Amino acid sequence: MLRASLRGLLDRKLRLTLAVIAIVLGVGFFSGALVLSDSLGARFKAMFASVSTNVAVQVTARTDPAQPSQKPPSMTQAELDRVAAVDGVGAVSPDVTSAFVVPYDTQTGKPLPGGGPPQLGIGIGAEGDPMGVLSLAEGRWPTGAGEVALSRHTAAQAHAAVGRQVKVFLPRLQRPQMFTVVGVAAYAGGRDSLGGETVVLLPMAQAQEAFYGRTGLYDGVSLTADAGVSDEALRDRVSAVLPATFEAKTGKQSSADQAAAVSDSISGLTKWVLTPFAGVALLVGIFLIFNTFNVLVTQRARELAMMRALGASRGQVTWSVLVEALIVGVVGGTLGLGLGALIGGGGSWVLGNLGDAKLPGSGITVGLDTVVYSYAIGILVTVVAALLPALRASRVPPLAAMREIAVTDRPLRLRAAVGVVVGLGAAALIVLGLRAQDDGLSMVAAGCGVAFLAAIVLGPLVTRPVGRAVGLLVGWGVAGSLGVRNAIRNPRRTAVTASALMIGVMLVTAASVVATSFKESVVRALDTTLRAELTAAIGFQQPDGRIGISSAAVARIRQLPEVQEVVAMHLAVAPRLNGETAASIGVGAIDNVPGAQRTMGMKRVSGEVRALNAGELVADENTAKARNWKLGDTVRIALPGAERPYRLVGTVEASPLWANFLVVPMPAVADFAGPLIPQAMIDVRDGADVAATQAKVEEILVDFPSVTVEDKSSTTRQVTQVVDIAVLIITVLLSLAMVIALLGILNTLLLSIIERTRELGMLRAIGLGRGAVVRMIGTEAVLMSAFGGLLGVGVGLGIGVALAKALVYQDAITGVWVPWWQLVAAVVVAAVAGVFAAIVPAVRAARLNVLRAIAYE
């Protein structure tokens, strides 16, 4: 008796274990994202704090949070002098800094790769850094023209040493210059770099010339305080003399703000990537837990009925089930938090040491909010999932304790009605959304969400027919057909189990339909409309003009005899249109609009499309339509340099190459973040050797950091690669959801086996062999997983096609392409994965002691 109850407890523990795993993975992903950003944030904080240990007050330009790419104002010499004269100011360290100052490797002659930690140029006085952040390790500080000092990390990267020549790219000059290295500097504490950045130190005056075009301008200033003056007091005194565009902060505040800004942007990224998958994992987990508790309640019906017979109220019975759920939630939340700490800590370690980004510190930072969220989510998800089963438990009549009460399946009619209504709602939303064309995307997306609900409601109704059909394929022999019947005998349970798998497969299917359509559209557009054989462009960096090709270099390319035409595009990101941020809209100035019409598929729809005069604007038709702009309307565009009115003179056809795009005249480039060209299209003369031309262009562009020249096929390849990688990442992350779903199948099978112990014993007694039992369970598993896979592919296909269609109406893509083989593969993989889920339950069932099974209570 004791052994029996111990075994029961163990079995129940195992069942709950699987439910816990789902919570652990979901909460782990979620808290992992939080821990990652907190841990990285702490390390950035340490980094910035080490820079400003001696800084009492820091003066910086006020930034407009609504427009982060705004070009910051400069401080004049007179303004700086006023600050320096404030009573209580000790040392004064003017700030003259530029990003994208790229040193070249003296061995290879190539620019050091960008895209990671900043590549800084800093102006420094003859006495060095008054704040003591940087100190000389070798040589001396630069004083004359043509002299620089390098941080130790930079010197190592560029293979440069004191006395050697080093080439440095200066973005304002749009070309590199040769310098002599006269010193090597290290950070306080002997660090080579703070976070993997490169630093080129120029004499103050040369730096101002190189960065701003004249001397006497500053980005800001750092100050120390005289003895007896508090940081706060100094800050207030300094604030009083500052121009309105500048603000003073204490050193502590400033480093905290900087760290917060950096870690905010990082945590934004990790949250957007990790949280959706945590959500999917938890959603799948809900199904698993729901099933577990449902079966648990069924199996404990007698126990529960006895409690009721002994006088327990319905509420008490409900509560007894919910308490169990609560425990599962707490355990899952705790373990999930642990997993999250591992994920976050590991991620912080990897990101913090990625490449040259050597962030100070290490360790795992788990914030109180992370802990609270983890438990809240773990408990909430479990309790919500267990709520229906708990209510069902309270409806077990006390009579069930006395005799076997056949659990009759409630008829599926109500479910069918609800499902059909929900399904029609989904269809209506999607159709209306597609009709609405331009603004329909959100409606279509909502329709897809509702369609998913309909699929879940209708799942049990199609379990039997689909199960039988799949059974024809996989249900071989007696064992197979017994397995098929077992799978469809409880359609609700099977459908819930399969739904969990459906979610992952559905999302992957929808994503790959949209991605494939996008990929095909772009590839075809490139193929048919892009006549330029070569593209010179920067890699995956902000294309805002601070990095790229100079106009002079473009002019040299134009002069190549093999080159027919060059179209250079200056770009700006995240403009404000009529006072509103428009993150998805790109702004560009094209130096050769007729060329763009000839070689880049830029097609006029209305008005005039030509080389623009100052104050004129061309937009793609969709953007104009969506924002209700008419020809002749004035649009205020805020660019980093200034906000100015532009008059709409023409629209161009929207296409994958011309989507969400505004063309401004060339003079507007002065308002861009930088004058460099991120992207130039090069049309090679007919009959000229493309590869040879590419080599010549590369020769011209060799000195430009981060610029590469690609031919059409590698441009195409880049696009397809990006899409493929995106789909791969989605698939990998969602496979987590699928693993949870497979655990769900395993769980359902284990529970079913326990339920059917006597039946199994009888089958074994009348001659079903062990192998046949294994096959029977395997068939049941495959049926459930194939069912989930089919449902997922079916619904995902519908959703993917609907979304892709909506995108077609927006001209973001040109057609819908379905990756059929991928979809077939998804179903097959799902079905095969079912086999793995069957291993443990099948072995358990085969090992069953026949006699004990028959006598099983």
Place this chain on the structure above:
Amino acid sequence: METTGIAARAEGLWKRYGSGEAQVTALAGVDVALRSAEFTAVMGPSGSGKSTLMHCLAGLDTVSAGEVFIGSTRVTGLRDAGLTALRRDQIGFVFQQFNLMPTLSAQENILLPLTIAGRKPDMAWFDTIVDTLGLRDRLSHKPTELSGGQQQRVACARALAGRPAVVFADEPTGNLDSRSGAEVLRFLREAVDAHRQTIVMVTHDAGAASYADRVVFLKDGQIISELAAPTADAVHDQLKSLETSGDGR
């Protein structure tokens, strides 16, 4: 099939459960032979080893000592695969409860052992059984749609469908009302009389035992008496005397 006319036999059969102090001897040297075409009832007080004896004879349980034969096959010594095949091909079972696969119709349940074995059913024999048991119009029903008596009759039909060497029935009427029980017992009787089937039935109901050709009485794991051509009263008397002799110990 068997020249000796013995369908199954046990020689010096011992069965012990557990070890050390907790050891229980369920069978203590049982010798028994079950003649072909005979209906044998096994009786005895609760815990006397009736079920154990049946399980050992049917190859469902291992024995501690002794030998078991079904026909000419030595059951003791067979491994799982051999036992499974033996049960499938030579033995029929009727359990007290939980006898049928809920997912299969009555007909599918009846034919299940044959389906498992991959044997073609003898349809004439199938018809005979079904008609005798009055299951003709219930064949397409699922077990949940049948009464307890009907379910047990389906189980009987299944046990006989493959014409096994021996049918073992462990308290087949235990869960039935007297009328349904009588139907099942009459059918078992007829299977022996008309179709020369060998049947062993464990029961503690004297009335049920009176349908048998012979009753074997077990006590404390030993066969202590036999009764040929039993009547309900005779069986009753015998059981009474078993109990009194038990008190005397």
